[in-house]
Amino acid sequence: MAEKVNIIVFSGDLDKVLAAFNLALGAAAMEMKVTLFFTFWGLNVIRKDKKVSRTRGIMRKILSLVNRGGVRRLPLSRLNMGGLGRSMMKKLMEDSKIPSLEETIKMAQQMGVEFVACTTTMGMMGISREDLIPEVGRLAGVATYLGEATEGKINLFI
Amino acid sequence: MAEKVNIIVFSGDLDKVLAAFNLALGAAAMEMKVTLFFTFWGLNVIRKDKKVSRTRGIMRKILSLVNRGGVRRLPLSRLNMGGLGRSMMKKLMEDSKIPSLEETIKMAQQMGVEFVACTTTMGMMGISREDLIPEVGRLAGVATYLGEATEGKINLFI
Amino acid sequence: MAEKVNIIVFSGDLDKVLAAFNLALGAAAMEMKVTLFFTFWGLNVIRKDKKVSRTRGIMRKILSLVNRGGVRRLPLSRLNMGGLGRSMMKKLMEDSKIPSLEETIKMAQQMGVEFVACTTTMGMMGISREDLIPEVGRLAGVATYLGEATEGKINLFI
Numbered sequence: 001m002a003e004k005v006n007i008i009v010f011s012g013d014l015d016k017v018l019a020a021f022n023l024a025l026g027a028a029a030m031e032m033k034v035t036l037f038f039t040f041w042g043l044n045v046i047r048k049d050k051k052v053s054r055t056r057g058i059m060r061k062i063l064s065l066v067n068r069g070g071v072r073r074l075p076l077s078r079l080n081m082g083g084l085g086r087s088m089m090k091k092l093m094e095d096s097k098i099p100s101l102e103e104t105i106k107m108a109q110q111m112g113v114e115f116v117a118c119t120t121t122m123g124m125m126g127i128s129r130e131d132l133i134p135e136v137g138r139l140a141g142v143a144t145y146l147g148e149a150t151e152g153k154i155n156l157f158i
Numbered sequence: 159m160a161e162k163v164n165i166i167v168f169s170g171d172l173d174k175v176l177a178a179f180n181l182a183l184g185a186a187a188m189e190m191k192v193t194l195f196f197t198f199w200g201l202n203v204i205r206k207d208k209k210v211s212r213t214r215g216i217m218r219k220i221l222s223l224v225n226r227g228g229v230r231r232l233p234l235s236r237l238n239m240g241g242l243g244r245s246m247m248k249k250l251m252e253d254s255k256i257p258s259l260e261e262t263i264k265m266a267q268q269m270g271v272e273f274v275a276c277t278t279t280m281g282m283m284g285i286s287r288e289d290l291i292p293e294v295g296r297l298a299g300v301a302t303y304l305g306e307a308t309e310g311k312i313n314l315f316i
Numbered sequence: 317m318a319e320k321v322n323i324i325v326f327s328g329d330l331d332k333v334l335a336a337f338n339l340a341l342g343a344a345a346m347e348m349k350v351t352l353f354f355t356f357w358g359l360n361v362i363r364k365d366k367k368v369s370r371t372r373g374i375m376r377k378i379l380s381l382v383n384r385g386g387v388r389r390l391p392l393s394r395l396n397m398g399g400l401g402r403s404m405m406k407k408l409m410e411d412s413k414i415p416s417l418e419e420t421i422k423m424a425q426q427m428g429v430e431f432v433a434c435t436t437t438m439g440m441m442g443i444s445r446e447d448l449i450p451e452v453g454r455l456a457g458v459a460t461y462l463g464e465a466t467e468g469k470i471n472l473f474i
Contacts, residue, residue, distance in 0.1 A: 003466050005462075008177075008314075010173075010174065010177055010316075011235075012236070015326075015356055015357075016326065019324075019326055019355065019356060019473075022436065022458055023458060023461075023462070025458075026457075026458035026459055026461075026462050027462050029459075030459060030462055030463075032462070032466075039177065040173055040177060041173075041235075041236055057253060059246055059249050059250055059253065060250065062246065063246060063250070066237055066239075067236075067237060075236075077327075077357075078328070078357055078383075078391075079382055079383060081382075088375055088378065088379060091375050092375055092376065092379070092440050092441070092442075093440060095373060095375065096439050096440045098436075098440060120180065120256075123254050124250050124251060124254045124256060125250070126250075141184075142180055142181060142183075142184035143184055143187075143188060145181075145184075146163075146181070146184050146185050146188055146190070146312070147188075149311070149312045150161050150190075150311045150312065152312075153465070153466045154462070154465045154466065154468075154471050155312050155313070155314065155471070156314075156324075156471065156472070156473040157177075157314040157315060157316050157473060158326075158473050166335075166472075168331075168332065168335055168474075169393075170394070197335065198331055198335060199331075199393075199394055215411060217404055217407050217408055217411065218408065220404065221404060221408070224395055224397075225394075225395060233394075278338065278414075281412050282408050282409060282412045282414060283408070284408075299342075300338055300339060300341075300342035301342055301345075301346060303339075303342075304321075304339070304342055304343050304346055304348070304470070305346075307469070307470045308319050308348075308469045308470065310470075313470050313471070313472065314472075315335075315472040315473060315474050
């Protein structure tokens with residue numbers, strides 16, 4: 001039976017997200033069964049890149065303004081420098097022939113990596129199913145994660 | 159035998175701490191045996207909310223001033239904006255009928271989640287037993303954690 | 317057979333790195349087999365402390381300037397305050413008789429902790445073998461990590 005890898009993608013920082021996908025792609029290439037659980041800021045990775053979300057409530061409206069989704073906007077966990085570090089990172093990735101995060105997401109899905117979005121934090125942040133990219137296969141809560149993680153060989157929180 | 163879940167709560171950021179407790183409560187509800195190991199900034203989560211700690215040494219005094227304990231003071235890992243993000247997060251939690259961290263801590267203890275405080279970092283940061291909330295069941299070092307983690311089905315570092 | 321512990325050291329923050337080494341030393345003392353996989357900012361921990369790296373490309377030159385290696389330069393994940401927090405942390409460590417990170421690295425290697433550097437991020441950041449401290453035993457990619465992690469009792473991402 002294939003080994004199971006479960007990664008909670010809590011962070012929405014480009015560098016951490018890249019690490020998560022690097023692990024996911026590697027594991028899928030080794031024929032492991034990989035599930036990525038996106039929660040909190042990690043939801044930004046699987047959000048469509050659109051102007052402003054039509055969400056209810058003033059607080060969620062503010063949040064949707066300051067915390068824009070879409071992989072092209074993810075900051076770095078260090079040296080972000082108002083987006084300058086992010087641009088630099090992207091240039092370095094190109095130079096090193098590392099595919100962009102957009103391409104990586106597509107590749108991961110084609111290789112069978114499963115994308116799960118956390119319903120609890122979606123509710124809190126006013127994100128609905130239509131706000132998410134089509135690669136997301138399932139919406140689920142903490143019980144689903146825990147059930148799968150008990151069968152995981154490798155469980156990480158990123 | 160019940161599955162074991164061991165979470166190191168290193169972070170003192172409200173969002174990460176919420177994620178840790180969400181996992182802990184979920185696992186406890188599924189009758190898993192959950193232990194939270196609080197270390198470094200995570201100690202702020204289990205510190206009483208008092209003015210200034212009577213700690214020895216000028217460095218620890220400064221640290222106790224800039225790094226105040228008590229769950230009501232935890233910042234966010236992103237978009238903290240001098241506490242504004244934190245207030246926004248709390249409002250969003252209320253709107254979504256998510257209990258506050260104070261309530262969550264009480265709930266977790268009632269459901270049998272065990273709270274362990276790391277003695278090494280307590281010593282370094284000048285925190286003593288009396289500075290901690292009564293929900294903390296044990297003080298322990300790294301050997302205790304490692305012993306329990308070798309029996310854990312799910313081991314996370316948050 | 318000895319239990320295996322695999323820690324991905326993604327962070328280059330002094331406090332998180334200390335937590336990683338504390339776990340590594342504890343596990344080695346309990347005769348577990350410990351491997352630390354340094355990637356991204358974590359590579360700063362195992363970089364020699366030298367002025368400027370002779371790396372190719374303007375982007376990597378800028379990165380090597382703003383992201384200097386060497387354990388004496390690691391910031392804190394919180395309260396860094398332009399290096400003030402870091403100095404404070406070092407003072408607190410001395411007061412608590414906690415060895416410095418330089419000493420800890422030497423100790424870890426003597427106790428058999430294995431240091432692995434991630435080749436993918438080394439390439440991206442323009443870091444070569446000669447830039448790394450001699451304690452690093454192997455250079456490897458994600459497949460090596462995954463292979464070892466499937467045999468790990470404790471797998472953490474820090």
